[in-house]
Every structure is written in structure tokens, then in C-alpha cells.
Amino acid sequence: MGRIIHYASMIVTGCGPTIKNAALVEEDGKIVLVTTADDPKVKGWGNDSNVQHIYHKRFTLIPGFIDQHTHGALGFDFISVNQDNLREIATFYAQEGSTSFLTSLMTLPHDQELEILSTYSSLKPCIDGARWIGIHDEGPFISLKYKAMMDPLGIRPININELEENIKACGGKLKMVTVAPELEGIEAFIKTCARFKIAVMFAHSDATAKQTLHALHEGGDGFTHLYNAMTQHTHRNPGMVTAALIEGNSYCELIVDGFHVDPLVIKMTYEKIGSKRIIGVTDGNPAKGLGDIEFEFGGVKCISKNGRALTKETQRIAGSTVGMIDVFRNLMTFTGCSIEEVVEMCSVNPAHLLKLTDIGLLKPGYKADFIVLDEQYQVLSTYRDGRCVYNAPGNK
DSSP, X not given: OOEEEEEEEEEOOSSSOXXXXXXXXXXXXXXXXXXXXXXXXXXXXXXXXXXXXXXXXXXXXXXXXXXXXXXXXXXXXXXSXXXXXXXXHHHHHHHTTEEEEEEEEOOXXXXXXXXXXXXXXXXXXXXSSSEEEEEXXXXXXXXXXXXXXXXXXXXXXXXXXXXXXXXXXXXXXXXEEEEOTTSTTHHHHXXXXXXXXOEEEEOSBOOXXXXXXXXXXXXXXXESSTTSSBOOOOSSSOBHHHHHHHOTTOEEEEEOSSSSSOHHHHHHXXXXXXXXXXXXXXXXXXXXXXXXXXXXXXXXEEEEETTEEEETTTOOBOOBOOXXXXXXXXXHHHHOOOHHHXXXXXXXXXXXXXXXXXXXXXXXXXXXXXXXXXXXXXXXXXXXTTEEEEEXXXXX
């Protein structure tokens, strides 16, 4: 692709001071320089006919979002996937500013789980749209009491042999798991995941605070959708939430749709633990992008209306329909945080959790994954590997 210089009013790098009157230089999909527009190096390329110049006017560049917890969109559920619908969803996610994502699975009986994981082993990342970076297995080693929408037939005790079968079946594409920390064998489970560089997150659990802290100290990484499907912070029976609030080395996912967690609790969490530990996620469901509709999610009949999804039978919340750009804006609105902090929560922290060393920041050597935002924090364009994979209608 050659050398391209992107000029913007402001660049938030995720790893240093925000740069105003800024320029990002990328070459063959990799960032080579992030600096000011009047840097002598940038000016020296001004008359080079081999350099392309793209002007983003008064707009802001930030690192692309990484949605580490999403179950599908456009009517497709990631427990049933093929190359075509993965491509369609990846293109859709780019519209909301995501440049990378994990595909989240729900509980399944082991034979069905192996079948879908084997399917994933043959899938390839899509050229266009957001980059598929692996699988998040939400279960199957969780608590029946806190199953939420999970199929009880797929819930079972920890089995290390089964975990290793799953890793092999998907060709090593398993990058994150959700497990209940009170289960027997949690120590060996965490050690096995560490060996394969799989992040271990806790939820769907009846654990006490002590059990949770023990699992964290054994090497667990944090909490899947904090507050949801777990024991709470109560004054006589401290639970998982208590552990999350006091353990300073753990990451905490938050579904920031305004339904799963009250905005005041989002604000309290931010003020208590800070932006360096929060990861904003969508927990997106298959109804995303389809408006008001009846749909199935993990085999359960659901209905989405006015942006809120519920199971038809029990009226339980059934994932969300928000995009990462909505999570980004809601975090700023609910907490009053700075743009630098919200970039941490939506881009930097998930990259750190998943041990990704070439995305999540705008710095030399990293992939040129970034989004262009207008003054209202609407996505104008999304770039992945230096290529524009989404351009909003009317944006030139």
C-alpha cells in the first residue's frame, strides 16, 4: 500500500499524551510514526509523490475497539457459524468501530461443543471488516444456580481432559474462557489455560468472595460481565462482586447498555476501581442490527424491542443490541471519564488481557487499526491494517 499520512485534529494513542494537530504515518498496514503535523519528518514527505495524504479535518483518531464478548448479530448466533456469516458480521462490526472481536459461545453438550469448535478450526479471519481474533467460550464449567440463559444440559464440572480436547478441536483459537471459580479443580484449570495463553474470567457463579479471591490469586484474570450472573456485594455474605472491588489486579467486563447494569453502578465502579481495570463489552446478541424482532439466542426464544432484548418465557435480559461505539459513548456519559480513559476501557485493556501485542494502541510497530470520530463521537470511518473497511454515508 505504500506510505500514507493521516492528518487529524487530535489523536488519542492509548499509550501517551493526546496529540493535537496530529499525524499518523502508516506503511503497508503498520504504524511507523505518530506525531504532530508540523513534525519535520512529516513535512519532509509533503512533496513526495509516493506518499498518500488523507485529511480527517477537525476529527479525532483513536485505536479501534476490541469487542471481546459478543455472541452474534444480524440474526446469526456464534454457536452456529460459517465463513459467510462470519464475514457478514465482521463487516457489520466495523460500522460500530470494532477492528477486532472474539466470537462468544454458550454452553453446549460436549459432543456439540466439539462440533462447533471443529468448525471454527477451519474458519479464516475475514479480509474486510473487523478482524476475528479467536473464541470466547462462556462455559461450560459454570454454576447451574447462576446459569442465566445457558442451557443446563451443557453445564458440567471442570474436566481438564475436555478443556484440552476443546483447545485441540478449535486449532488453538480459544483465547478466553468463562468459568465458575468455586468449582473443584479450578487451580488445575487455570494452570492449563495459562499454558495455552487463554484468559480466565469468572462469572455464572455461586462463589463466595474468599473462593473468588483464591482463584484470582491462582492466576485468574478477572470477571465476565461484572454484576451479572454472579454473587453480589452484600454486607454479611460477600460474593464475587466484593472480590472484584477489592482485588486490584483483575479486569472487570461491564456491559454498558444501561440495562444490564444501572448507570449509577457503572459510575460507582469506575470511581472505585478506575479505567485501567474496566473493559467495556457489548455482550451482543443475534438481534443486533435488526431492530424490533423475535429471535433465538442459544436456542431460547427471545424478543428485541426498543433496543432491549428479553427472553419470551421469563422476561430475563437476553444479551444486548448495542455496538461498541454505544458502549464508548455510554461510558463517557455515565462516568464523566475522559476520552483517554474510555479508550483504555474499550481498546487498550482488552488487548492487554488477551496478550495482544500489536493492536489496541496507536504506536510504531502496531497494526494501523483506528477509527475516525466526529465531534459527537460518531464513527466516520474504520481502518484495519491501514485499509478503510467502513466509511459512513456522506463522509468524504
